[in-house]
Amino acid sequence: MSFDPQTFAAILAMTAATMFTRFSGAWIVRRLTLGDKTQKALGxxxxxxxxxxxxxxxxxxxLAETLACAVTAIAALRLSLLPAAALxxxxIAVLRAAGL
Structure with a gap:
């Protein structure tokens, strides 16, 4: 594997853009007074x-992927994101092992 400076520069630029949008969005939201409806919508x-x-x-x-997504969506109604995703x-692992 070789080092490609253009690829590395692209990765750094995408990292900077992502960090900028995340931090600036959080900064802007902290300075705004949001109503209840807006907070629910953002949630x-x-x-x-x-x-x-x-x-x-x-x-x-x-079919296996569709069923796994359905199970995850139903689990997400009761569980937090991490346990629902783990389920x-x-x-999908069980369904694929079963040959579905």
Missing amino acids: VVPPAVLMAVVAPVALSEG GVLT
Whole structure:
């Protein structure tokens, strides 16, 4: 494996852009007074983005992936994100081992 300076520079630039957007967003939100409706709306953004990323893969890959995503989504209604995701990973592992 060789060192490519352009790839390294691109990684550094993407890191800087990501850090800037995260920190500036947190800085801006701390200085704003948000109403209850706005706070509730912002609270549902992470799960909505996650579903937008996961749903196309879940529905296009196969039955095991679709079932594992369904199990994860149902578990997320009762559990926090980490246990729900772990249950999804366990589900896909079991279903794939079973040949589904």
